[in-house]
Amino acid sequence: MTHAAQQLLKRLGGLLFLVHAASAPRDLGNLFWRRDPEFGPASTEFGGNTMHESGVHTDAERDRLDTGGTAGRLLLVTPYSPLKTHGHAADDLGQKLVEVLSARFSVDIYAPGQTEVETRAKSIDGVTYLPAMAAKPSFLRHFGFYPAGLRKDWSRANSRELRRIIESRRPDYLHVEYLQCAEAVRTGRSIPWSISLHDITSVVFRQRAQASKGIEKFYRWAEYIRVYVLERRTIRAAKHVFTLSARDAEWVQLKAPAQSVSHLRIGMDPPTSSVAWSSAGESTFVFAGAMWREPNIAVAEWLANAVMPLVWEKSPHATLRIVGARPAPRVLALAADTRIQVVGRVENIEDEYLQAAAVLAPTLVDAGILLKALRGMACGVPVILNSASADPLDVEDGVNCYVRDTPGLVAEQMIAILENPEIAVPVAAAGAKFVRERFSWTAYANEMLRGIEG
Numbered sequence: 001m002t003h004a005a006q007q008l009l010k011r012l013g014g015l016l017f018l019v020h021a022a023s024a025p026r027d028l029g030n031l032f033w034r035r036d037p038e039f040g041p042a043s044t045e046f047g048g049n050t051m052h053e054s055g056v057h058t059d060a061e062r063d064r065l066d067t068g069g070t071a072g073r074l075l076l077v078t079p080y081s082p083l084k085t086h087g088h089a090a091d092d093l094g095q096k097l098v099e100v101l102s103a104r105f106s107v108d109i110y111a112p113g114q115t116e117v118e119t120r121a122k123s124i125d126g127v128t129y130l131p132a133m134a135a136k137p138s139f140l141r142h143f144g145f146y147p148a149g150l151r152k153d154w155s156r157a158n159s160r161e162l163r164r165i166i167e168s169r170r171p172d173y174l175h176v177e178y179l180q181c182a183e184a185v186r187t188g189r190s191i192p193w194s195i196s197l198h199d200i201t202s203v204v205f206r207q208r209a210q211a212s213k214g215i216e217k218f219y220r221w222a223e224y225i226r227v228y229v230l231e232r233r234t235i236r237a238a239k240h241v242f243t244l245s246a247r248d249a250e251w252v253q254l255k256a257p258a259q260s261v262s263h264l265r266i267g268m269d270p271p272t273s274s275v276a277w278s279s280a281g282e283s284t285f286v287f288a289g290a291m292w293r294e295p296n297i298a299v300a301e302w303l304a305n306a307v308m309p310l311v312w313e314k315s316p317h318a319t320l321r322i323v324g325a326r327p328a329p330r331v332l333a334l335a336a337d338t339r340i341q342v343v344g345r346v347e348n349i350e351d352e353y354l355q356a357a358a359v360l361a362p363t364l365v366d367a368g369i370l371l372k373a374l375r376g377m378a379c380g381v382p383v384i385l386n387s388a389s390a391d392p393l394d395v396e397d398g399v400n401c402y403v404r405d406t407p408g409l410v411a412e413q414m415i416a417i418l419e420n421p422e423i424a425v426p427v428a429a430a431g432a433k434f435v436r437e438r439f440s441w442t443a444y445a446n447e448m449l450r451g452i453e454g
Helices: 003-023 025-030 059-063 090-102 116-122 139-143 148-152 156-169 179-188 201-211 216-237 246-255 294-314 329-336 349-354 371-378 387-393 407-419 421-438 441-453
Strands: 051-053 073-077 106-110 127-130 173-177 193-197 240-243 261-263 284-288 319-323 340-344 358-360 383-385
Touching: 073 090, 073 156, 073 179, 090 106, 090 173, 090 441, 106 156, 116 127, 139 148, 148 216, 156 179, 173 179, 173 441, 179 193, 179 216, 193 216, 201 216, 216 246, 240 246, 240 441, 246 261, 246 387, 261 441, 284 294, 284 349, 294 319, 294 329, 294 407, 319 349, 329 340, 349 371, 358 371, 358 407, 371 383, 371 387, 371 421, 383 387, 383 407, 407 421
Parallel strands: 051 261, 073 106, 073 173, 106 127, 173 193, 193 240, 240 261, 284 319, 284 358, 319 340, 358 383
Antiparallel strands: none
């Protein structure tokens, strides 16, 4: 089947879903689990109508990890194995999460694609990686009731396999990372389970639908409805929900007022490089991310097509350096202008940041928290955000970063840094201090452990 034919069938699948949804709107809430008795209705016995936040802590508080001894067996479920490289934020968070959980629990880890050889080599006392079949998305996922976009990393076969693991290993707790696995954790409805939402997926899908055109709209809106229903049911059924921003926590409380929710401030390790950022002589601006993901592709195009031409009017030698794994063809095409460099994955992103005039970290969708922004600030490099990327971080414009929303304002700030680099020195230093004080792995760990056990 040709690519064009596949795209047409995808859109037809979205249209058929919308027709079904319009004809039976009351059935939407049951579409995802009614079709297979193995995935029964979830319990809603949990919920505490509380909200917590891992906020600012003193040095002594950050250094005290509340281990408290082994509290039983926890099964960690994630679509992205900590044993593998994925080219996005899961690479930064996976191993840290294992460290956090294994401080209190005996941890089993289920993630698609973990092989027998990998799991034997990496399992240690208290941490067991479980062999798991790889996710095998089918093209027919575009015609089902479960969100097709979430099936790329988690197939129905993974849910069935996990069900068998839950029954055989009988964990005391379940914790799931990302919405993709929601179908599976609902199978363990007699076990207390929690979920970390790295963003509000339905908000991202709604914004994609609003930006789409033509027949593509049918598919995008169908996906949004699928995701919205799944996400709302999931947050209402979990014992506890974790989010990575206060904005996302407010959304959860709006949709599930009785739910217990925590806003986790993720930790950020100190820079490994001994080289400090210098304000002199740099004319390169760095934008980093997983360059195969649509939100990052959109930002790369926005910077290249809307911002950089304004910069070049005043600073023709300025360059945009786009860094990140598996750049999509649309990203690679931007390098047709020699002042734009597309370099793919690099071994150490800190080196890229430290050689830049500034780090660019805007976003065009309300998608969680941007690790790239925190890492740039942690390196002591000036970071230019927009409101969408700044709001979850609780930063101060002109104090510890720059917040600029339009192409003209972003370009104006970039030109100002090029013309007078010294203006960015105190902002960069304040950004590094802000991250050190606000984003502690120990505070993250203690908040997560309280939420899981509470």
